[in-house]
Structures are given as structure tokens and as C-alpha cells.
Amino acid sequence: MAARGEFSSRMAFVLAASGSAIGLGNIWGFPIKVASNGGGAFVFTYVVLTFLLAYPILMAELIIGRHAKSDTVTSLVKISGSSTKPLAFLTGYWGILTASLILSFYAIVAGWMIAFGLGSAAELLGMNEFKEWLTSFSLYRNLIFVSLFYILTIGIVANGVASGIEKWSTRLMPMLIVLILALIAYISTQNGAAEGWRVYLQPDFSRILNPDLLISALGQAFFSLSLGVGTMMVYGSYISKSENLPKLGATVALMDIGIAFMAGLLVIPAMYVAQANGVTIYNEAGALIDSDGLIFTVLPALFKTMGFAGIIVSLLFFTLMTIAAVTSSISMLEVPVSHAQESHGMSRKSASWAVGTAILATSIIIVFNFGTLFGLVIDLTTKYSEPLIGILFCIFAGWVWQRDSMLKELEQGSPDMQNTLFWKIWPTYVKVVCPVIVLAVFMHSFGLLNF
Numbered sequence: 001m002a003a004r005g006e007f008s009s010r011m012a013f014v015l016a017a018s019g020s021a022i023g024l025g026n027i028w029g030f031p032i033k034v035a036s037n038g039g040g041a042f043v044f045t046y047v048v049l050t051f052l053l054a055y056p057i058l059m060a061e062l063i064i065g066r067h068a069k070s071d072t073v074t075s076l077v078k079i080s081g082s083s084t085k086p087l088a089f090l091t092g093y094w095g096i097l098t099a100s101l102i103l104s105f106y107a108i109v110a111g112w113m114i115a116f117g118l119g120s121a122a123e124l125l126g127m128n129e130f131k132e133w134l135t136s137f138s139l140y141r142n143l144i145f146v147s148l149f150y151i152l153t154i155g156i157v158a159n160g161v162a163s164g165i166e167k168w169s170t171r172l173m174p175m176l177i178v179l180i181l182a183l184i185a186y187i188s189t190q191n192g193a194a195e196g197w198r199v200y201l202q203p204d205f206s207r208i209l210n211p212d213l214l215i216s217a218l219g220q221a222f223f224s225l226s227l228g229v230g231t232m233m234v235y236g237s238y239i240s241k242s243e244n245l246p247k248l249g250a251t252v253a254l255m256d257i258g259i260a261f262m263a264g265l266l267v268i269p270a271m272y273v274a275q276a277n278g279v280t281i282y283n284e285a286g287a288l289i290d291s292d293g294l295i296f297t298v299l300p301a302l303f304k305t306m307g308f309a310g311i312i313v314s315l316l317f318f319t320l321m322t323i324a325a326v327t328s329s330i331s332m333l334e335v336p337v338s339h340a341q342e343s344h345g346m347s348r349k350s351a352s353w354a355v356g357t358a359i360l361a362t363s364i365i366i367v368f369n370f371g372t373l374f375g376l377v378i379d380l381t382t383k384y385s386e387p388l389i390g391i392l393f394c395i396f397a398g399w400v401w402q403r404d405s406m407l408k409e410l411e412q413g414s415p416d417m418q419n420t421l422f423w424k425i426w427p428t429y430v431k432v433v434c435p436v437i438v439l440a441v442f443m444h445s446f447g448l449l450n451f
Contacts (some may be wrong), residue, residue, distance in 0.1 A: 005161025006238050013243070014251050016169035016331070017235050020226045021256040022176065023328025024109055027321060030260040031267035032294050033220055037213045040203030043264065045217040047257060053437055054221040055253045056430045057390045058232055060397035062245050065236025067409040071339040072096060072230030075237065079401040088400075091392045092339075095230035098385045099335040100355075102229065104362040105377050106332065107153070110325035111145030112296065117318030120303075123311050135300065142367045150360045153329040157337055158352035161238050165330055172323045179320040180259070184266045186313060192276030196269030218438070219383040225256050228386030228393070231331045234338050244413040246422045267294070274302035295321075333359070391435045398431025 007013040034042045068075035073092030080088040119134035133141065156164045187193055207213055222228050239248070271294065275281045279301040299317065303310035333356055340351035366373045397406070406427070410417040417423050 006240060007166055008162055010243055010248065012166045012170055013235070013239055013248060014255070015173045016165055016327075017232065017248075017252045018255040018259075019169040019173050019176075019327030020231055020235065020331030021252055021328075022173070022259040023324045024106065024113075024321065026256065026260040027180070027263040027267075027324045028109065028295055030220060031264050033216050034200065034264050034268060035271065035294060037216055038204050038207040038210075039199040039268070040201050041205065041207040041210075042213055042217055043200065043261070044203045044205075045208055045213060046220055046260070049217050050221045050225070050253060050257055053218070053390075053434055054225045054227060055249065056426060056434050057222075057227050057393055058225055058253060059246060059249045059426060060393045060430050061227065061230070061232035062236035062239070062249050063406060063409055064393070064397060064401070065233035066239045066241065066245065067405075069237050071237075071342045072233050072335060073339055074343055075230075075233055076396055079396060079405070081400070084396075084400050087392070088396070091389060091396070092230065094385070094392075095228070095233075095389050096336045096339055098381050098389060099229035099231060099332045100359050100362070101377055101385075102381045103153075103329060103332040103359050104366060105374060105381075106325070106329060107149045107360070107363050108142060108146050108367060108374070110149045110322065110329060111142060111147075113318050113321040113325055114149060115141060115145045116296065116300070117315060117322055120311055120315035120318060124315070135296075139367065142370075143364065146363050146367065147360065149325070149329070150356055150363070152326060153333055154352050154356035156326070156330050157333045157356070158349045160348055165334065168330070169327055172327050176320060176323045176327070177259070179316055179323070180262050180266060183313065183317060183320065184262060187266060187270050187273060190273040190276070192272040192274070193269040195275075196272035197265070199272070200264050200268040215383060218387055222382070222386040222390055225253065226328070226331055228389040229332070230335045233393075234335055235331065237338075241412045245410060246414070246420070246426075267299070270302060271298055274298050274305075277302060277305040279305065387438050391438050394430050394434045398427065398435075403427060 007016060030046070033046075064075050064079060068078040070078065071092075072095050073089060076088035076092045077085055115134045119131045122128075122131040122134060156168050158164065159167070226232055236245075239245070271281045279298060281298055300314065303314040303317075306313060333352070336355045336359075337348070337351045340346045340355055341348050344351075346354070366377060407418060407423065410423070414420065
């Protein structure tokens with residue numbers, strides 16, 4: 001078997017892991033959930049849950065992954081005793097299945113982003129009929145562009161860690177940040193932006209304990225950080241033993257929150273700019289339009305009111321969305337590909353194309369049964385499966401893996417780890433507090449626990 005890949009530097013890992021975390025979950029999903037869950041109330045809850053739950057579980061994945069230097073299933077098996085190996089297999093394969101299902105719907109949305117971006121380019125060239133086809137919801141358009149997105153994703157993953165994942169993450173992430181800042185700067189000059197900032201930044205604390213808001217914020221925290229599927233465990237396996245894992249994890253979490261926050265600063269004010277330009281942003285029930293209507297109806301209507309400048313802004317916006325989608329999709333595909341490569345002896349290229357094609361087939365099934373399957377798969381994976389697998393990762397890190405072995409792993413990148421605040425808090429926190437809080441939020445969301 002060929003030598004195992006590894007990120008070449010600390011910055012390479014941070015950009016790759018941040019790219020995994022910073023995807024459509026931040027730039028599309030986060031503003032949508034903000035719009036439908038009380039604006040600033042959701043922002044506040046999301047940030048709190050990210051620090052209280054997502055970061056500790058992120059660390060569990062990174063530490064297990066670097067220790068085992070293998071795919072998700074093998075990593076969990078390596079830290080397990082004979083009695084917990086069946087649970088390790090179950091958890092590992094559940095994570096692989098969840099990652100694959102997330103990619104199956106994610107790629108469909110990413111295909112829309114590519115189509116709308118090309119639609120803006122077609123409008124610039126005066127190809128209006130082609131633009132209309134690209135921006136209309138049709139079966140053939142969906143099939144073509146979801147396939148195109150898979151070819152792009154598979155091609156990157158097939159080239160390996162350094163030449164594929166790292167190379168493209170370090171190129172695309174700076175582009176993403178520059179684009180989002182440029183778009184925020186432009187939107188902030190438009191009438192209506194100030195009202196959007198008020199809605200976005202001013203929390204209504206009476207909604208903080210709303211069950212729907214809590215479960216949505218928890219799911220967003222896990223989804224945006226790529227937790228509960230093994231992505232960060234696999235990426236952790238590519239980190240050098242000399243790196244300080246708590247610092248790396250904190251950097252990724254902060255970048256994820258920062259980009260999500262900036263996405264809100266772009267999209268929510270843009271909605272109110274759209275309103276100032278005569279675009280409808282409230283539905284018949286009086287609530288802000290959310291779901292795909294926000295990105296694919298409200299914002300394009302806004303861009304249309306801006307004349308020629310709107311075409312350029314639209315092209316930049318959907319380019320931004322496509323970049324965000326690619327940096328996340330390569331990490332999701334890497335989860336099953338690494339398992340196929342390392343546990344079943346497949347070459348990376350063969351594993352990438354075989355696994356990627358299989359998940360594409362799942363996406364095609366969803367496209368043909370869109371009304372029934374699309375929302376169902378999203379809810380099952382992001383709202384429920386990811387947090388539940390996150391609990392299992394906590395159990396492995398806190399209860400199954402021997403504490404001395406875990407400390408030795410952390411000390412390789414930080415010899416004084418035993419005396420740090422992280423080590424004094426995190427082992428017990430991830431062992432007891434994280435599982436209890438996640439379970440409490442779940443029980444509250446189903447009306448079984450009131451607080």
C-alpha cells in the first residue's frame with residue numbers, strides 16, 4: 001500500500017478543515033435558519049452551542065483520528081476493547097453512511113449553485129434563453145449539474161491529501177473569504193441593509209428555549225463543523241504528531257463561527273435590501289422567506305433590481321457558494337473513500353470513483369423523488385444522526401479510550417498538556433457534560449423535558 005498522506009503544514013490543515021466546516025452549511029444554511037428562527041436569537045444560541053458542544057466533540061474526533069492514523073471504522077476499533085468493538089464498527093459505519101447521505105443532498109444544492117453562477121455568466125453574454133434554462137427547476141438541469149459537481153469533487157479527492165484536498169483547499173479558502181468580504185462591503189452600501197443588521201444582531205431572548213430553535217441550532221453547529229460523520233476524525237488522521245491539537249481545533253471552530261457570522265452579515269441584510277427594492281421577503285404567514293426560496297428567489301430578484309451591477313454581484317455570489325460547496329464536499333467524500341482505500345485495499349483513484357459514483361446514484365434517486373426524499377434526508381442526517389453519532393464519539397473518547405493513552409497522544413504536540421486548562425476540563429466535560437446536554441436538547445425538542 002502507498003505511503004499514507006499527511007497535511008504538509010499547520011496552515012494546510014486549518015484551511016482544509018475550515019474548508020470542510022465552512023460550506024453551504026454556513027453560507028446557505030446558517031442565514032436561512034437565522035431568518036426562520038428569530039434572527040439574533042438563533043445566532044446567540046448557535047454560538048453558545050458551538051462552544052459548549054461542537055468544539056469538545058470536534059476535539060474528540062481529531063484526537064482519535066490522529067492517534068489511529070486511519071479511517072473512521074479502524075480508528076474507533078483501535079481505541080476499543082473486545083467488548084466495545086461491535087459498537088465501534090456500528091458507529092464507524094453509521095458515520096460513513098451519514099456522510100454519504102449528506103453528500104447526496106449537498107451535491108444537488110451545489111449543482112444549483114453552479115447552474116445559477118453560469119446563468120449570470122450567460123446573462124452577461126446576452127444568452128438569455130440559456131440563462132432561463134439554467135435558473136429554472138427542471139429534472140434534466142438537476143441531473144446534469146449534480147453529475148458535474150460529483151466529477152469535480154471526485155477529481156480532487158482522487159489526487160490524494162497533498163495534491164488534491166490540501167492543494168485545492170489552500171487555493172479556494174482565501175478566494176472564499178475575499179469574495180464574502182467584498183459582497184458584504186457592497187451590500188452594506190445599499191438601502192435597507194441597516195434594518196437587516198438590526199434583525200440579525202438583536203436577539204429576542206424569549207425565543208432562546210424554543211424547541212425548534214434549539215434543535216435547529218444544535219444541528220447547525222454539528223453540520224457546519226462537519227461533526228458526527230467522521231470527517232474531522234479522518235482529517236485528524238492526516239495531522240502531524242507534532243501539532244498542538246487543542247489549538248488547531250480552536251482555530252477551526254473560530255473560523256467556522258466567523259464565516260457563518262459573516263454569511264449572516266451578507267445574506268440577512270441582503271434580504272432587507274431586496275425589500276427596499278420592492279422584492280417580497282415575507283411569506284403569506286408573515287414570516288421571512290426561508291429554505292431555498294431565500295437563495296434562489298429573493299436574492300436573484302434583488303440582483304435583478306441592480307441592473308448591470310446586479311449581474312456581476314450575482315456571478316460573484318454564486319461563485320462564492322460553489323467554492324464553499326467544493327471545500328466541504330471533498331471532506332465528505334473522503335470519509336467513505338478513506339475506508340475503502342485503507343480497509344479494503346483499493347487504490348485511491350479507484351476508491352474515489354467507485355464510492356463517488358455510488359453516492360451520485362443516491363443523489364439521482366433523490367432528484368427523481370425530490371418532494372419526498374430531499375427534506376427527509378436533510379432532517380435525518382443533520383438534525384438527528386449527526387448529534388447522535390456525536391454522543392457516541394463522546395462515549396469512545398470519554399469512556400472507552402484509556403485516559404493515559406489519550407494524554408500521551410496529546411503530549412506529542414504539547415509536552416505540558418497535563419498541566420493545561422484544556423486537559424483539566426475537557427476529558428470530564430466530553431465524558432459527562434456533552435452527552436447529557438445533547439440528550440437534554442433532544443428530549444426538549446420532543447417535549448419530553450421542559451427547561
